[in-house]
Amino acid sequence: MRKLAQKFVNMDTPLHDVSDISAILAKLALGQLIGKKLDKTLRQQACTVVLLEVPSEVWATCLRRQLSLDYADVVAQVYRDGKRSIQSSEDDTLITTQRGGGAVIAISTDVESLVPLSLRLAADVTLSFERLTLLSLRKAIAEITGCKVRxxxxxxxxxxxxxxxxxxxxxxxxxxxxxxxxxxxxxxxAAFAQDVNTPPVTSLPLNAETREWSNDMLVRLQQLKTGALTSRDAPFTLLAGPPGTGKTLIAKAVARSAGWRFVGTSVSAWFEKSDGNLGGVTRAAAEFFQQVAMHPHTIGFMDELDALPDRSSLDPEHRQWWTSLITGVLLKIDALRRCSNPVVLLAASNYPLRIDGAMLRPGRIGEKVMVYPPRTRPEIAALFQYYAGENLSTSQLQRVTDFAFALGLPTPASIEAWVGIAKARAMAADREITGDDVERAIVGQDGRRPADLYRVAIHEAGHAIVAYVLGIPVNAVSIVMRGDSGGSMVSDLSAFHMDRTNVEDLVTTALAGRAADIEVRGNCDATASNDLVMATQLLFDAQFRFGLFDQLLAFGVDASRLHELDHASRTSLENRLQQLMQRSRALVADNRAAIERLAQRLLENRVVSGEEVRQIVGVAKDHDAGAPTKKRLP
Incomplete structure (x- = not known):
């Protein structure tokens, strides 16, 4: 029936039977818009220009047809995306008519963007039709059925x-x-109802920056509701951050907390819903913006915004196609800003630097908030507690947090997936979820031999103890296997100042795993190759790019192109690496007992926190008095 009605209202040949429901509705709509004065003007064929903005293209087509019936000498045209007029192939038909003294009406879903500027400047009357009134709809039902209705x-x-x-x-x-x-x-x-599984944003474990934004957004949404803000001042915002940080969930949660309608889309959805050609993709995009604009208190959400590429990065072969689509989207965003209904547009991207600059300028999507993965233990613990509920004890929560932290700042999506796997395991056993379930979901089964585990434990303990001795922050150390890595040491270097001394300490720490292999186990193997690459790159940058040593001449290459350096430069780099290796071996020898104790703890628990590392080297957690003395290079 919907398809039949769509076909019905798109017919250009007028029907005079009462079964033409669209004609009845169009006549009532015009009755709402055209008063006695304008009606008289149009019937007298006065030189008048009227702009009429409507909520959808089917309304535009239907009203144009009815205007042609009611005012035989008035020229009415529909201006739409990609095809300006459905009546004439000439763009200036209305302009010519207006110059000849006749009345003209330009109809569009977006008068500001689609109607020619000359007509907009010449307009005598601007009308806006949003929907039928209750009275008009009652009249329509009475005329169609022959009975009054309530x-x-x-x-x-x-x-x-x-x-x-x-x-x-x-x-x-x-x-x-x-x-x-x-x-x-x-x-x-129902199609746009709030997902009952979407929590209010106030209950989500967000980082401080995202929490501040969400609180501010709720205040401004309320101001939009009350009329204190207009759509021109609405906080159109880009949520940017790595994959899996919960950007879509946050947008939905904001809508639920504010009691606003949520309409989501993505650039890929526009291609999936259409034939993939420019016209079809443009219509799919326009349909999304129409759904947002038609209803007050709606949040429109565009995911994968970076899928609309930066036009400056495109080659000429593809630029024209994408420019047409991107320009259309920009115009639709501008139209939302002028929308009479209070609406807000949010977007999300994993790669904000790839987005066209015109999309993110003030007046369009002018605000940006970074949605980062959790960066601290309390943030990770809050996510585990959120997804696992109250089932984990304090000690279990701390342990799984240590496990996750040791693997390198997991995303909210990762934590949700781990807890989901753990819950499924517990349900299969008909019991409540435990910390062991979550731990197993994080690290899985470890099939390595005890001898291999001992080798990894000594290696990672060497990194951790030397790092601690040199004042490098140790957040966690583990022998959990991840990809091609048998273990890891996590260190937060965000506040680390990269001067010569600190670079030497970092290189010494990178070499400490190999040093522990030699000093404690008596030999080394090929598993330290990544450490050597890291140490070489750090020292190379310091010596040949940043001028932290004796020379100021810088090379515009990285360590993967060492062969391009002269023999003397390569020798100088090798000699410095050998010096730092001797320093690392000396530190390992001085702290062998602490390394062996930490290795034993790793074999028992697989993950050791930075706090435990401090305890193992016998230093109180709140001050560093008594810490081993650093050995400096001359």
Missing amino acids: GVREEDTALDLPDLCAALRPRSKPADCLRRLRRAALGHQ
Whole structure:
């Protein structure tokens, strides 16, 4: 029925039978817009230019047809995306008519963007039709059914023309029309209803920056509701950050907390919903913006915004195609800013630097908030507690947090997945989730031999103890296997100042695993290759790019192109690495007992926190008195 109605309202040949429901609705809509004075002006063929903005293209087509019937000498045209007029291939038809003294009407879903500037400047009257009033809809039902009707609701008037035509059928009873209207209205509400599984944003474990933004957003959404802000001042925002940080969930949670309607899309969805050609993709994008603009208190959400590429990065072969689509989206964003309904546009991207600059300028999506993965133990623990509930004890929560932290700052999506796997395991055993379930979900089974585990433990303990001795922060150390790495040491270097001394300490620490292998186990193997690459790169940058040693001449290459350096430069780099290796071996020898104790703890627990490392070297956690003396190079 909806497709039939869509076809019906797109017909250019007028129908005079009462079954032309669209004509009845169009006449009532014009009755809302055109008063006696304008009606007289149009009938007298006065030289008048009228701009008419409508909520959808089907309304535009239908109203143009009705205007042609009611005012035979008035020229009306529809201006739409990609095809300016459905009546003439000439862009200046209305302009020519207006210059000849006739009345002209330009109809569009976006007058500001799609109607020619010359017509907008010449306009005598600007009309805006958003929806039928309750009275108009009651009149329509009475005319179609021949009976008066009560019980029409405000949400029924929000339906688009095809839905109204499908619901209001000739030879129906008023109750039947109301029932179909109600079903259509509820269907649309259900399509964009809040997901019951979406939590309010106030309950999400967010970092400080994202929490501050969400709180501010809720305040401004309320201001939009009350009219204290307009859509021109609405906080259109880009949520940017790595994959898995919960950007879509945050947008949905904000909508739920504010009680706003949520309409989501993505650039890939526009291609999937269309034939993939420019016209089809443009129409799919326009449909999204129409859904946002038609209803007040709506948050539109565009995921994968970086899939609309930066035009400056495109080659000429592809630039024209993408420019047409991107320009259309920019115009739609501008139209949302002018929307009479209070609406907000949010977008998300994993790669914000790839987005076209025109998209993110002030006045469009002018705000940006970074959504980072958790960066501290309390943030990681809060996520585990959120997804696992109260099932984990304090000690279990601390342990799984240590495990996750040792693997390198997991995303919220990773933590949610781990807890989900753990819950499934517990349900299969008909019991509550435990810390062991979560731990197993994080690290899985470890099939390595005890001898291999001991080798890894000594190696990672060497890194950790030397790092501690040199004042490098140790957050966690583990022998958990991850990819091609048998273990790891996590260190937060965000506040680390990269001068010559600190670079030497970092290189010494990078070599400490190999040094521990030699000093404690008596030999080394090929597993330290990544450490050597790291040490070489650090020292190379310091010596040949940043001028931290004796020379100022810098090379524009990285360590992977060492062969391009002269023999003397390579020898100098090798000699410095050998010096730092001797320093690392000396530190390992001085702290062998602490390394062996830490290795034993790793074999027992697989993960050791930075606090435990401090305890193992016998230093109180709140001050460093008594810490081993650093050995400096001359």
